[in-house]
Amino acid sequence: MTKILRDVWYSVQDFLQTFGASQLFLIRILAGCPAAFLRPRLIIKQVHDSGVLSLAIIGISGFFVGMVLSLQAYNSLARFGATESLGVLAALALTRELGPVVTALLFAGRAGTALASEIGLMRATDQLSGMEMMAVDPVRRVVVPRFIGGIIAMPLLAAIFSAMGLFGAWLEGVVLLNVDEGAFWQQMRDQVDMYDDVLAGILKSFVFGIAASLLAVFEGYNSIPTAEGVSRATTRTVVLTALSVLVLNFMLTAVLIGEV
Amino acid sequence: MQGTQEPASGRPADRDSNDNIIVIRDLHYSRGHHKIYDGLNLEVPRGRVTAIMGPSGTGKTTLLRLITGQILPDQGSILVEGRDVAKMRRKELYEYRKRIGMLFQNGALLTDLSVYENVAFPLREHTDLPERLIRHIVLTKLHAVGLRGAWRMMPAELSGGMARRVALARAIAMDPDLILYDEPFVGLDPISMGVIVRLIRRMNDALGLTSIVVSHDVDEISSIADRTYLISDGRVVASGSPEDLQENCSAVVMQFMNGMADGPVPFHYPAPDYGEQLLGRDG
Numbered sequence: 001m002t003k004i005l006r007d008v009w010y011s012v013q014d015f016l017q018t019f020g021a022s023q024l025f026l027i028r029i030l031a032g033c034p035a036a037f038l039r040p041r042l043i044i045k046q047v048h049d050s051g052v053l054s055l056a057i058i059g060i061s062g063f064f065v066g067m068v069l070s071l072q073a074y075n076s077l078a079r080f081g082a083t084e085s086l087g088v089l090a091a092l093a094l095t096r097e098l099g100p101v102v103t104a105l106l107f108a109g110r111a112g113t114a115l116a117s118e119i120g121l122m123r124a125t126d127q128l129s130g131m132e133m134m135a136v137d138p139v140r141r142v143v144v145p146r147f148i149g150g151i152i153a154m155p156l157l158a159a160i161f162s163a164m165g166l167f168g169a170w171l172e173g174v175v176l177l178n179v180d181e182g183a184f185w186q187q188m189r190d191q192v193d194m195y196d197d198v199l200a201g202i203l204k205s206f207v208f209g210i211a212a213s214l215l216a217v218f219e220g221y222n223s224i225p226t227a228e229g230v231s232r233a234t235t236r237t238v239v240l241t242a243l244s245v246l247v248l249n250f251m252l253t254a255v256l257i258g259e260v
Numbered sequence: 261m262q263g264t265q266e267p268a269s270g271r272p273a274d275r276d277s278n279d280n281i282i283v284i285r286d287l288h289y290s291r292g293h294h295k296i297y298d299g300l301n302l303e304v305p306r307g308r309v310t311a312i313m314g315p316s317g318t319g320k321t322t323l324l325r326l327i328t329g330q331i332l333p334d335q336g337s338i339l340v341e342g343r344d345v346a347k348m349r350r351k352e353l354y355e356y357r358k359r360i361g362m363l364f365q366n367g368a369l370l371t372d373l374s375v376y377e378n379v380a381f382p383l384r385e386h387t388d389l390p391e392r393l394i395r396h397i398v399l400t401k402l403h404a405v406g407l408r409g410a411w412r413m414m415p416a417e418l419s420g421g422m423a424r425r426v427a428l429a430r431a432i433a434m435d436p437d438l439i440l441y442d443e444p445f446v447g448l449d450p451i452s453m454g455v456i457v458r459l460i461r462r463m464n465d466a467l468g469l470t471s472i473v474v475s476h477d478v479d480e481i482s483s484i485a486d487r488t489y490l491i492s493d494g495r496v497v498a499s500g501s502p503e504d505l506q507e508n509c510s511a512v513v514m515q516f517m518n519g520m521a522d523g524p525v526p527f528h529y530p531a532p533d534y535g536e537q538l539l540g541r542d543g
Contacts (some may be wrong), residue, residue, distance in 0.1 A: 125366060127371070129364070130370070132330060133360065135354040141385070163475075183509055
């Protein structure tokens with residue numbers, strides 16, 4: 001029993017230490033952000049690497065999530081004769097929840113792992129030490145542009161995910177299941193609110209972007225400079241990002257709806 | 261002190277600091293419970309090639325990291341041009357590092373940049389030079405290491421020797437006063453090794469640098485070093501010209517210089533009794 005308590009205590013200590021270190025790291029990153037905007041090329045490259053290179057997986061996933069959503073919702077709505085509401089249901093689900101959350105999970109798997117392993121390998125091959133020796137701060141030169149790139153890319157990817165999801169929902173509902181197209185779009189226009197739904201989703205994806213990018217660069221930068229260390233950092237990035245996104249999603253939803 | 265064992269407790273007599281670009285006094289450094297340096301004293305003469313030798317695991321690379329301020333000593337001082345590295349603030353440290361070139365064991369080239377961009381990297385980061393001038397400097401440095409023709413290549417396309425030469429070109433891009441080489445001969449074929457050996461000497465003399473070469477390749481180091489320090493058990497056990505070390509009768513120096521498997525540095529890592537362990541009685 002004592003051993004279990006001790007292990008739990010060590011785990012709590014470890015978590016708090018890591019959390020504290022990540023917040024200090026965030027402060028270092030934020031301090032380097034203003035200067036990073038003076039060199040936009042570095043940020044644009046990272047938006048390309050994190051965002052453009054994730055387009056395929058985001059687009060395809062969004063499309064199929066939209067199709068499945070439409071198929072499942074159609075069968076339920078048909079029981080109540082409310083299949084015209086398919087469009088609004090798909091739009092609300094995608095813009096409020098599925099778009100930001102699934103995009104963040106996919107981002108962690110595609111771009112987050114790439115960021116963590118790239119920075120981890122840079123540490124393992126002395127590239128970061130090399131920069132320090134050239135009087136170049138690796139946090140400002142390597143970490144900050146990647147962090148900003150991830151934050152910019154995430155809302156854009158979430159928007160593309162939602163758009164592709166709506167396209168999949170339309171294809172499944174209107175083209176294959178013969179839902180009335182006018183009702184599909186009209187109900188969506190009437191009931192999806194720009195602020196409460198669309199902007200709330202963008203806000204969520206922005207917050208997820210901060211969490212996912214921070215965890216990826218933090219894990220990569222602090223990885224043990226061995227093959228195993230980089231591997232562990234990559235795994236931790238995915239696990240921690242997934243958990244953080246799900247917890248943050250609940251908290252943000254509660255705040256945005258105004259009820260807990 | 262030349263060619264002799266340094267007094268165990270004594271501190272070498274202070275020399276004219278103008279002759280030495282680096283003066284290390286009573287350096288102590290531990291990693292966990294493992295003591296790496298235990299009162300190390302060492303001087304690096306200006307304008308010369310100084311070799312730091314010693315068995316694997318003696319902390320030669322750690323010494324370079326201490327000199328460059330990447331890690332801080334537990335005790336003692338590392339004076340570079342009279343200023344203690346450990347007491348430098350971050351900004352001062354970065355200014356100091358701009359005057360140092362360092363060649364890492366594996367080159368440490370930035371893998372997402374071409375050879376040209378790697379050499380241009382410190383210039384772009386620290387200067388506002390026009391692109392024409394940067395191009396001129398980069399090609400000059402690459403020409404000096406014989407790789408002007410490889411300027412378009414990516415680091416992944418280079419051999420080990422070429423990567424180290426590009427790293428050398430990058431290390432001298434900012435015209436440093438001091439250049440540090442961390443095991444520059446490891447894993448190189450004889451031709452590449454010969455090229456690096458000649459480059460170290462030539463760069464030092466032609467550019468008026470001070471060079472510190474950390475290595476355990478006795479023959480290569482002996483051919484270029486003006487002064488050699490042999491480090492073991494956290495201290496300098498011998499120093500002087502390579503010839504002085506060859507003639508040194510100390511057991512540890514003889515073992516190292518002649519590559520003997522056993523001696524003061526034992527062949528076997530400390531272990532329980534062999535027979536007892538085979539019989540499973542070692543606990």
